[in-house]
Amino acid sequence: MIELLPWDTEFFGFRVGRLHADALTHLVASEARQWCRSHQVSCLYFLGSTNSPETPEGFRCVDERATYAWESRSSEEISPSVRPFETEDLEELEAIARRSHRDTRFYADPLFDRKRCDELYATWIRRSCEGWADAVFVCFDENRTAGYITCRANSIGLVAVAECAQGRGFGRQLVRAAQRYFWTKGVARVEVVTQGRNHAARRLYERCGFREKSTQRWYHLHV
Numbered sequence: 001m002i003e004l005l006p007w008d009t010e011f012f013g014f015r016v017g018r019l020h021a022d023a024l025t026h027l028v029a030s031e032a033r034q035w036c037r038s039h040q041v042s043c044l045y046f047l048g049s050t051n052s053p054e055t056p057e058g059f060r061c062v063d064e065r066a067t068y069a070w071e072s073r074s075s076e077e078i079s080p081s082v083r084p085f086e087t088e089d090l091e092e093l094e095a096i097a098r099r100s101h102r103d104t105r106f107y108a109d110p111l112f113d114r115k116r117c118d119e120l121y122a123t124w125i126r127r128s129c130e131g132w133a134d135a136v137f138v139c140f141d142e143n144r145t146a147g148y149i150t151c152r153a154n155s156i157g158l159v160a161v162a163e164c165a166q167g168r169g170f171g172r173q174l175v176r177a178a179q180r181y182f183w184t185k186g187v188a189r190v191e192v193v194t195q196g197r198n199h200a201a202r203r204l205y206e207r208c209g210f211r212e213k214s215t216q217r218w219y220h221l222h223v
């Protein structure tokens with residue numbers, strides 16, 4: 001029912017686990033707390049439905065997770081401001097990643113050091129560029145790196161536009177590039193996940209033809 005997460009544990013410097021259960025009942029929560037105490041786990045993640053009647057003691061809801069889907073179809077050509085990632089882009093992409101993902105559940109939880117959260121997203125984009133993603137597209141505002149989008153299997157992973165370039169259509173150009181990529185690869189249905197509180201991302205996906213399919217909640221238990 002609980003798995004230890006070695007990568008998160010090593011990265012954040014305290015023991016992290018994940019609870020798998022159908023529902024966060026008081027019994028499940030109490031057993032989970034005991035298990036964490038006896039295994040020195042400081043933080044436990046749980047992804048559950050939005051219908052849970054109440055939040056058991058110790059757990060806090062840190063994110064509403066919204067999943068959007070788009071049924072693939074022919075879409076416009078990739079904008080000339082967007083091209084596939086090249087190695088020389090990496091440093092700029094890491095810098096954008098460090099500042100861009102502040103709506104995610106890690107920043108919503110004071111247990112997680114903000115500088116480590118910044119590094120989490122820098123690491124995520126670096127690994128994506130190193131082959132974890134199937135494709136990474138980068139957009140440019142004249143000659144300046146303005147943002148990125150990553151694609152893996154049938155999903156969009158990370159998307160961000162540097163603050164100084166936001167609101168000028170780069171996000172849309174990046175999502176359009178990903179849509180074109182998925183369509184040319186024969187992917188029938190594309191998914192992307194974002195946070196309920198992330199109005200900019202939700203609007204962006206909706207404007208690109210994605211529709212919300214489901215919502216869930218992330219909970220963190222501190223022990």
Ligand SMILES: CC(C)(COP(=O)(O)OP(=O)(O)OC[C@H]1O[C@@H](n2cnc3c(N)ncnc32)[C@H](O)[C@@H]1OP(=O)(O)O)[C@@H](O)C(=O)NCCC(=O)NCCS
Nearest residue numbers: 100159160161166167168169170171172194200201203204
């Ligand atoms: C989400 C993000 C990529 C959007 O990029 P952008 O370049 O500003 O987006 P665009 O200019 O292409 O705008 C696309 C649509 O979103 C809307 N939008 C952009 N920012 C918005 C905001 N802060 N609030 C509400 N809507 C917003 C735009 O108005 C536009 O819709 P419209 O055509 O109806 O006017 C950008 O805000 C960002 O990098 N945020 C931080 C990283 C992030 O949250 N990534 C998504 C994680 S899943």
